[in-house]
Amino acid sequence: xxxxxxxxxxxxxxxxxxxxxxxxxxxxxxxxxxxxxxxxxxxxxxxxxxxxxxxxxxxxxxxxxxxxxxxxxxxxxxxxxxxxxxxxxxxxxxxxxxxxxxxxxxxxxxxxxxxxxxxxxxxxxxxxxxxxxxxxxxxxxxxxxxxxxxxxxxxxxxxxxxxxxxxxxxxxxxxxxxxxxxxxxxxxxxxxxxxxxxxxxxxxxxxxxxxxxxxxxxxxxxxxxxxxxxxxxxxxxxxxxx
Numbered sequence: 224x225x226x227x228x229x230x231x232x233x234x235x236x237x238x239x240x241x242x243x244x245x246x247x248x249x250x251x252x253x254x255x256x257x258x259x260x261x262x263x264x265x266x267x268x269x270x271x272x273x274x275x276x277x278x279x280x281x282x283x284x285x286x287x288x289x290x291x292x293x294x295x296x297x298x299x300x301x302x303x304x305x306x307x308x309x310x311x312x313x314x315x316x317x318x319x320x321x322x323x324x325x326x327x328x329x330x331x332x333x334x335x336x337x338x339x340x341x342x343x344x345x346x347x348x349x350x351x352x353x354x355x356x357x358x359x360x361x362x363x364x365x366x367x368x369x370x371x372x373x374x375x376x377x378x379x380x381x382x383x384x385x386x387x388x389x390x391x392x393x394x395x396x397x398x399x400x401x402x403x404x405x406x407x408x409x410x411x412x413x414x415x416x417x418x419x420x421x422x423x424x425x426x427x428x429x430x431x432x433x434x435x436x437x438x439x440x441x442x443x444x445x446x447x448x449x450x451x452x453x454x455x456x457x458x459x460x461x462x463x464x465x
Contacts, residue, residue: 248366252359259352266348270341277338280331287324291317 298313446452 248370249363252362252366256352256356256359259355263348263352266345270338270345273334273338273341277331277334280327280334284324284327284331287320287327291320291324294320 294313294317298310298317301307301310301313443452
């Protein structure tokens with residue numbers, strides 16, 4: 224029907240317009256649902272108007288049939304009264320209304336069939352819009368997921384030359400080299416410290432031994448002078464002379 228062809232054209236036009244403007248998918252889907260509901264309201268008004276036309280035709284059929292029955296009653300009444308000419312006139316009027324009734328009935332039947340088709344199409348349209356409303360959130364979620372994937376792929380593509388990762392690896396290697404150098408310097412310093420400690424220990428021992436010899440010699444000299452200790456040097460001289 225033209226009614227629903229117009230509905231599809233309006234919705235398709237709005238959709239193409241939104242796509243051409245590259246609007247946010249969520250906003251676009253919400254607006255599409257709004258447009259569908261607005262067009263549904265207009266479609267309901269058109270169907271209601273068609274139903275009203277059907278009812279009007281139905282009343283006209285009823286009126287023509289009623290008028291025909293009335294002129295049939297009058298023809299019978301005139302015939303009983305012996306007025307054949309009047310009865311004939313009444314029958315002609317009855318025939319006229321019967322013809323009108325037949326024409327109106329044909330139009331009413333066609334309108335009734337059209338209205339039933341419109342009602343069925345309207346119910347189908349309502350179901351599709353309700354289904355679209357249910358699917359809207361799923362489509363929005365899919366759109367957001369696709370957009371996130373697109374951003375990730377774009378990021379990966381922009382780093383395809385690996386320059387950032389190479390720089391990062393070089394910096395990591397440099398840090399490891401500095402750490403190794405620090406460890407080496409600490410080890411060398413520890414070795415130097417140990418060597419110095421050993422030298423100090425030996426120097427202390429040597430210094431202590433020399434000092435002890437001096438003190439011992441001084442003590443021996445003093446005791447010899449005091450006659451408390453025989454002068455071994457003198458005794459050795461006498462033995463040599465003998």
